[in-house]
Amino acid sequence: EPEVTQTPSHQVTQMGQEVILRCVPISNHLYFYWYRQILGQKVEFLVSFYNNEISEKSEIFDDQFSVERPDGSNFTLKIRSTKLEDSAMYFCASSAGTGDTGNTIYFGEGSWLTVV
Amino acid sequence: AQSVTQLGSHVSVSEGALVLLRCNYSSSVPPYLFWYVQYPNQGLQLLLKYTTGATLVKGINGFEAEFKKSETSFHLTKPSAHMSDAAEYFCAVSGTGRRALTFGSGTRLQVQP
Numbered sequence: 001e002p003e004v005t006q007t008p009s010h011q012v013t014q015m016g017q018e019v020i021l022r023c024v025p026i027s028n029h030l031y032f033y034w035y036r037q038i039l040g041q042k043v044e045f046l047v048s049f050y051n052n053e054i055s056e057k058s059e060i061f062d063d064q065f066s067v068e069r070p071d072g073s074n075f076t077l078k079i080r081s082t083k084l085e086d087s088a089m090y091f092c093a094s095s096a097g098t099g100d101t102g103n104t105i106y107f108g109e110g111s112w113l114t115v116v
Numbered sequence: 117a118q119s120v121t122q123l124g125s126h127v128s129v130s131e132g133a134l135v136l137l138r139c140n141y142s143s144s145v146p147p148y149l150f151w152y153v154q155y156p157n158q159g160l161q162l163l164l165k166y167t168t169g170a171t172l173v174k175g176i177n178g179f180e181a182e183f184k185k186s187e188t189s190f191h192l193t194k195p196s197a198h199m200s201d202a203a204e205y206f207c208a209v210s211g212t213g214r215r216a217l218t219f220g221s222g223t224r225l226q227v228q229p
Contacts, residue, residue, distance in 0.1 A: 004159075031215055043160070043206060043219040056216055091159060095215065105217060107152075109159035 002026045004108035006092050012114045013082055021077045021111045023092030030097030032075045033105060034067065036060070036088040043091065049075065050097065082115045089113075118143045118209050120220035128226040135179075135194040137223045139207030142188065149190040150208040150217065151181055160206065166190065177201070202227045 005024045013019050025032050034046040047057040049067055066078045075094075079086055089110040095103040123138040141147055151163040164175025171183040177200075181192045190207060204224045208217040 033216065035217075042221040043208075043217075045216040045218065048216055056214070058216075103215070104150075104162055104165060105215075106162070107160040 002106075004092055004094055004106055006090075006108040006111050008111055009109070010112040010114070012116060015084060015115055016081050019079045019082055019086075019113060021079075021090050021092070021113070023075045023077075023108060024073050025075055025092065025094030026106055027073070028096065029094035029106075031055070031095045031103075032067075032069070033093040033095075034077045035091040035093060035107075037091065037110075038085075038088045046077075046090075079113075082113075084115050087113060087115045118147070118211060118214070118218045120207050120209050120218055122205075122207050122220035122223050124223055125221065126224045126226065128228060129197045130228050131199055132196050135192070135197045135201065135225065137192040137205050137207075137225065139181075139190045139192065139220060140188050141190060141207070141209045143209055143211050145211040145213065148210045149181075149183060150210075151175065151179070151190075151192050152206045152208060152219075154204045154206065154222075156203070163192070163205070197225075197227045199227050199229065201225060 007022045032049040037043045045058050047061045048055045064080050068076050089112050091110045092108045093105045095105045119142045121140045149166045152160040164173050166173050166183045174180045179194045204222045206222045207220040
């Protein structure tokens with residue numbers, strides 16, 4: 001069964017450093033997402049991406065964050081200058097684009113980011 | 117605006133007992149409703165979803181949920197709990213014109229032998 005894959009599974013970084021989290025969405029999907037889950041809290045939407053541009057973003061997704069689809073398969077989340085409060089599990093996800101917003105969103109297994 | 121409330125952050129049942137996990141939503145547009153499960157150290161896996169049509173939806177692993185518009189609810193049930201059902205369960209909502217999901221805070225299900 002096709003799946004969303006994410007790397008790295010776990011990354012430890014020093015405060016102020018840049019981090020790039022990588023994702024390979026399901027190959028025929030057109031919509032890509034990043035969500036995060038701070039330990040013990042709910043899963044929160046960060047950003048959605050379609051046709052090489054951001055289609056929707058939350059208030060969490062400020063200027064410290066950026067997303068990119070550098071080639072035909074990868075989808076990345078960059079955090080420019082990490083803060084302690086960025087420590088969380090980051091989930092990449094994708095969905096097919098048929099115009100029905102009830103499409104299932106498929107999630108990867110997550111990248112656990114620890115900022116020290 | 118959309119929101120999801122999951123009543124009970126922890127639910128404990130005995131193996132073989134009924135599982136009932138509660139979810140209420142708020143949405144200004146007709147909702148699409150989802151239940152996801154998260155096993156320890158794993159990602160989110162879709163259990164089932166409601167978009168349109170039949171209000172009782174069946175999912176994987178014997179789970180089902182019923183959309184009740186009048187009660188703005190989408191409770192998840194399973195007739196007989198299994199030890200392997202122990203996990204965290206998240207209810208989520210999206211809606212027309214909005215692809216992003218809004219999640220509830222999750223319910224951790226514990227199954228006692």
